[in-house]
Amino acid sequence: MLQISTMRAAAMAAVSAFALATAVPAKAQSLTMAVGAQVTSLDPHYHALSPNYAVATMIFDALTSFDSEARLEPGLAESWKPVGETVWEFKLRAGVKFHNGNPFTAEDVAFTIARVPAVVNSPSSYAIYTRAIERVEVVDPLTVRFHTRAPYPLLPTDLAQVAILDRETHEGASTDDFNSGKVAIGTGPFRYQSFRSGDRLELVRNDAYWGDKPHWQQVHYRILPNDATRTAALLAGDVDFIDQVPTSDLTSLRRSDRVRIAEKDGLRIIFLALDHQHPQGSPLITGNDGKPLARNPLHDLRVRRALSIAIDRPAIASRVMEGTAQPSGQFLPPTSFGAIPDLGAPRTDADAAKKLLAEAGYPDGFRITLNGPNDRYMNDARIIQAVGQMWTRIGVRTNVDAQPWTTFIGRAGKQELSAFLVGWGISSGEASNPLRSLIASYDRDKGFGTSNRGRYSNPAIDAKLELALRELDDAKREALLREATKMAMDDIAIIPIHIQKNVWAMRPTLVHDSRADELTRAQDVRPAPTR
Amino acid sequence: MSVYLLRRLFQSLLVMLAMSVIVFVGVYAIGDPVEILISPDADQIERERAIKALGLDLPLWMQYLSFLGNALRGDLGRSFVFNEPALQLILQRMPATLELAFGAMFIALLIGLPLGLYAGLKPNSMGSKVIMTGSILGFSLPTFWVGLMLIMVFAVQLGWLPSTGRGPTVDVFGLRWSFLTWDGLRHLAMPALNLALFKISLVIRLTRAGVRETMLMDYVKFARAKGLSPARVTYVHVFKNILIPVVTVVGLELGSTIAFSVVTESVFAWPGMGKLIIDSINVLDRPVIVAYLMIIVLMFITINLLVDLAYSALDPRVRLENK
Numbered sequence: 019m020l021q022i023s024t025m026r027a028a029a030m031a032a033v034s035a036f037a038l039a040t041a042v043p044a045k046a047q048s049l050t051m052a053v054g055a056q057v058t059s060l061d062p063h064y065h066a067l068s069p070n071y072a073v074a075t076m077i078f079d080a081l082t083s084f085d086s087e088a089r090l091e092p093g094l095a096e097s098w099k100p101v102g103e104t105v106w107e108f109k110l111r112a113g114v115k116f117h118n119g120n121p122f123t124a125e126d127v128a129f130t131i132a133r134v135p136a137v138v139n140s141p142s143s144y145a146i147y148t149r150a151i152e153r154v155e156v157v158d159p160l161t162v163r164f165h166t167r168a169p170y171p172l173l174p175t176d177l178a179q180v181a182i183l184d185r186e187t188h189e190g191a192s193t194d195d196f197n198s199g200k201v202a203i204g205t206g207p208f209r210y211q212s213f214r215s216g217d218r219l220e221l222v223r224n225d226a227y228w229g230d231k232p233h234w235q236q237v238h239y240r241i242l243p244n245d246a247t248r249t250a251a252l253l254a255g256d257v258d259f260i261d262q263v264p265t266s267d268l269t270s271l272r273r274s275d276r277v278r279i280a281e282k283d284g285l286r287i288i289f290l291a292l293d294h295q296h297p298q299g300s301p302l303i304t305g306n307d308g309k310p311l312a313r314n315p316l317h318d319l320r321v322r323r324a325l326s327i328a329i330d331r332p333a334i335a336s337r338v339m340e341g342t343a344q345p346s347g348q349f350l351p352p353t354s355f356g357a358i359p360d361l362g363a364p365r366t367d368a369d370a371a372k373k374l375l376a377e378a379g380y381p382d383g384f385r386i387t388l389n390g391p392n393d394r395y396m397n398d399a400r401i402i403q404a405v406g407q408m409w410t411r412i413g414v415r416t417n418v419d420a421q422p423w424t425t426f427i428g429r430a431g432k433q434e435l436s437a438f439l440v441g442w443g444i445s446s447g448e449a450s451n452p453l454r455s456l457i458a459s460y461d462r463d464k465g466f467g468t469s470n471r472g473r474y475s476n477p478a479i480d481a482k483l484e485l486a487l488r489e490l491d492d493a494k495r496e497a498l499l500r501e502a503t504k505m506a507m508d509d510i511a512i513i514p515i516h517i518q519k520n521v522w523a524m525r526p527t528l529v530h531d532s533r534a535d536e537l538t539r540a541q542d543v544r545p546a547p548t549r
Numbered sequence: 550m551s552v553y554l555l556r557r558l559f560q561s562l563l564v565m566l567a568m569s570v571i572v573f574v575g576v577y578a579i580g581d582p583v584e585i586l587i588s589p590d591a592d593q594i595e596r597e598r599a600i601k602a603l604g605l606d607l608p609l610w611m612q613y614l615s616f617l618g619n620a621l622r623g624d625l626g627r628s629f630v631f632n633e634p635a636l637q638l639i640l641q642r643m644p645a646t647l648e649l650a651f652g653a654m655f656i657a658l659l660i661g662l663p664l665g666l667y668a669g670l671k672p673n674s675m676g677s678k679v680i681m682t683g684s685i686l687g688f689s690l691p692t693f694w695v696g697l698m699l700i701m702v703f704a705v706q707l708g709w710l711p712s713t714g715r716g717p718t719v720d721v722f723g724l725r726w727s728f729l730t731w732d733g734l735r736h737l738a739m740p741a742l743n744l745a746l747f748k749i750s751l752v753i754r755l756t757r758a759g760v761r762e763t764m765l766m767d768y769v770k771f772a773r774a775k776g777l778s779p780a781r782v783t784y785v786h787v788f789k790n791i792l793i794p795v796v797t798v799v800g801l802e803l804g805s806t807i808a809f810s811v812v813t814e815s816v817f818a819w820p821g822m823g824k825l826i827i828d829s830i831n832v833l834d835r836p837v838i839v840a841y842l843m844i845i846v847l848m849f850i851t852i853n854l855l856v857d858l859a860y861s862a863l864d865p866r867v868r869l870e871n872k
Contacts, residue, residue, distance in 0.1 A: 141583070142595070251712045
């Protein structure tokens with residue numbers, strides 16, 4: 019595979035050099051999309067994974083949903099409010115029908131919440147979004163109350179992930195029944211027509227949809243994981259719309275008048291995690307003589323700051339990422355909930371970095387291995403190469419080691435690495451999510467620090483976060499999250515590099531309501547208004 | 550004879566057993582499937598649940614023994630990713646790979662035989678030199694690159710053929726075949742040609758070598774002396790004899806085409822077994838990887854056995870005795 023991916027880059031340059039010869043006009047009301055990520059199941063409660071979620075939001079609806087800016091908006095619920103410390107009340111939309119004509123009621127909500135944790139053999143369950151719920155109380159057919167174990171302000175956000183099923187249709191339905199199409203029935207804007215796993219999904223419009231009706235009568239949703247193939251399919255006119263446009267093709271595609279590019283600042287932060295765990299020397303850090311150091315230099319804030327300001331983030335964004343990244347100094351874009359409005363990316367200053375290293379007792383630097391995946395995030399291996407050069411420039415001689423994700427992530431999870439690149443997609447669009455998973459001290463019982471692979475630990479931040487996670491008042495919660503974010507960033511718990519932009523490409527006759535959360539869905543594509 | 554068959558069967562079982570051990574240990578060494586499959590938002594409790602649900606909480610040897618026990622009952626496990634029986638997943642995709650492999654073989658013979666024959670009969674002509682140089686290209690150009698070039702020329706530039714994917718299918722014997730529809734054939738053309746390129750060169754070289762050798766044989770000289778027409782000499786006497794090695798090699802190549810059409814399938818997004826295995830390796834879907842390799846081993850063992858049996862039937866000098 020390694021060979022293929024290097025050849026892919028070279029071959030793609032050649033492919034995109036050719037201009038599009040003839041574009042076949044799109045058949046009216048029919049849309050063919052090609053996506054890069056595998057859809058593993060049509061059971062919306064089987065495998066919590068963003069490509070599956072994208073498909074689920076075409077066939078099904080949840081009580082709440084995210085708009086293109088990842089702000090919460092009403093879905094099958096028209097409104098919601100806390101009616102007690104641990105009780106949320108949701109008012110449901112009236113007159114909504116499932117694709118088979120069954121009416122949607124509060125009973126279906128109760129059934130759905132009960133089904134989610136019961137799906138068998140799930141490799142990643144949606145139960146993480148329903149676990150806070152202790153019981154569901156059906157007040158009347160259009161009112162439902164969720165009783166939570168503790169005050170839980172994120173419930174409406176979590177429920178956006180949970181597709182609502184019909185008790186009558188889906189009682190006892192297995193994952194296979196969804197994949198075969200037997201019960202792939204929701205309330206969503208499209209109805210199931212056929213599905214061949216790993217190949218394509220065919221949808222037709224739900225003419226009885228309660229919300230904005232999508233433009234397309236027929237949607238062909240094809241899965242084309244190979245970047246070069248996907249771009250070629252668009253250029254050949256076989257598909258109308260693709261996602262995950264490789265950055266190597268962007269320059270030529272932007273110039274082409276036969277393709278329209280849509281970009282959107284995303285919610286995926288690319289950052290370096292640092293080893294905070296081993297006080298007596300980090301596994302992959304040595305002195306300049308190659309001998310292990312007595313203590314871990316990454317425990318010194320001055321070293322962490324030096325490593326952070328040594329990185330020229332704008333250069334990485336413009337040269338490595340071809341402009342598809344926004345340099346960042348925190349988890350989220352500054353306008354998001356819980357983000358710090360005026361905190362930009364740290365200014366690059368190699369001289370100051372050298373000075374900080376000298377103050378910390380490393381005037382000649384040290385040696386470190388910087389790890390990362392080479393097949394996971396946009397240009398991941400090239401980013402760590404660039405960072406390695408920048409670190410070496412301030413005297414920290416860096417050995418760059420990029421490996422396939424499957425191998426890399428296992429080592430990172432076992433705390434075998436000293437510094438490594440990872441990305442984090444913030445599905446909820448607000449700051450408690452990264453704080454909880456990446457920064458909070460690793461704690462099984464609280465469910466904290468699950469992906470805190472560097473094992474950073476700061477009790478003061480943990481305390482702030484715990485307060486925030488129980489605070490139902492939005493303004494107060496946001497203030498707490500900002501404080502916690504500020505503390506983590508001041509302490510350089512992680513080194514943020516940039517936030518990825520999501521890139522789609524399509525025929526110039528189409529427009530796309532691009533989403534911050536990377537989802538590729540047919541209802542977001544429309545014909546361009548004619549002038 | 551039956552002793553021989555039994556012994557072969559026993560050897561095959563041993564190979565498959567060794568294969569499954571290697572794959573189990575190999576996948577275990579690469580990494581943890583749960584790390585790859587699980588949602589990043591999952592907490593520790595959910596992680597533990599997933600590990601248990603996939604049976605990965607047991608020690609490796611116990612996982613292996615339970616796999617073996619199920620395998621003896623014909624159950625090769627369920628895919629971690631799709632939650633479908635691994636065997637069923639693979640068999641569903643088999644028709645796509647089979648039609649691609651046979652399509653490639655057909656093209657290889659259709660183009661390779663006449664060109665090889667010409668090159669063998671007129672070894673010093675200009676055309677023959679062009680053919681032989683071309684066959685070197687066929688051997689040396691990487692499939693991946695050629696595939697993309699084909700897409701560029703025939704789909705992007707000329708717009709004659711669809712760039713990727715498989716066309717509409719027709720159900721025959723409960724399986725989906727696409728070569729029975731016109732649009733299906735159009736989809737099949739480029740990937741099959743891409744896969745055939747190497748084999749065309751192989752057939753050209755084999756045929757040419759065979760023709761040049763056979764033309765010097767006494768029986769050919771005799772046929773000529775007898776006054777038979779050149780066409781009859783070539784197409785009946787020579788052609789028949791050179792076909793034996795060609796068919797043998799092509800038969801064996803078919804096996805590797807079915808098993809390893811991975812690159813072509815991923816370039817053309819052809820939904821066959823090769824694409825499935827690559828996707829499965831990327832997410833460490835062990836049941837599918839194991840099942841796939843077991844099927845492939847079984848296929849190669851069967852092909853080799855058939856070839857051996859065919860030899861003994863064709864050539865009485867070959868005996869299937871125990872050495």
